[in-house]
Amino acid sequence: MAPPSGVGKRVKGCQIYRPFVYGTTSRPFDDKKNPKPPGVPDDHTHSWKVFVKGVDDTDITYWLRRVQFKLHESIPNPVRMIDGEPGKPFVVEETGWGEFEITLKLYYISESGEKPQTLYHHLRLHPYGRNDEEREAMRETGQVPAWTYEEQLFNEPYEAFYEILTSGAIALPKGVAGSGATGSPAAGGASSSSAANAALAPIGKRSEGGVLARSAMVPLTSRQKSPFSRETEQLEIQKLKNAQNSVRGMTEKLLAELRVKEEQLAALRKEATEAMAGG
Structure with a gap:
């Protein structure tokens, strides 16, 4: 297969790993902790979400462009295509009553020249674990996490993609999604849109080999949102x-x-x- 135009040659003898997390988190409906929203079918017992995200919630959209989630056929619109937004996970939220296998298809950015990769994940609604203590901990928190740590290997990436993977983070301007800031008021007291802010804000600069917000490095210590x-x-x-x-x-x-x-x-x-x- 011919390489995509403008991506250069492959960087021979080079392998680059980028860790990420995928899986599901479910919660049983409960009148106090997790009340059932209006319109949810009577036989649905849980709310749940399936996701792909960076370790410690780091941004992975600089190498992952889109994720396709294929749910059970009984769910309306079972094939969901989610495009990446900087600083946000790829996620689908649903409700239901049964467990099933979810197919995830990862689409990389065009500079990668890589074919999509398919992963499979089993949705868990009920507490599980190696012993009673682990199952009881899930019951106490009211959540059933089923997460998988994965490392994406890019073997001999094209030069353009190699540059993107290794040149460090791009600091997002204020007002751009994922930067954690909100848009400032425009002239006349009206609020400007995030798109306008992005157009007017200076372009972020790459760090010199730094990692910053786009780091895919595994953190040194555990945190509540990232057990890896x-x-x-x-x-x-x-x-x-x-x-x-x-x-x-x-x-x-x-x-x-x-x-x-x-x-x-x-x-x-x-x-x-x-x-x-x-x-």
């Missing part, structure tokens, strides 16, 4: 090491017991041989 971090990674690694040590200890114990039994068996055989010879 280097800290949790190290905890999981330590759990694996502890499990390995436990298995190693059990193996050594079994080998020691086996050696004792082999020695006992050898002694019995010797006694039996001597008895037969004496007889």
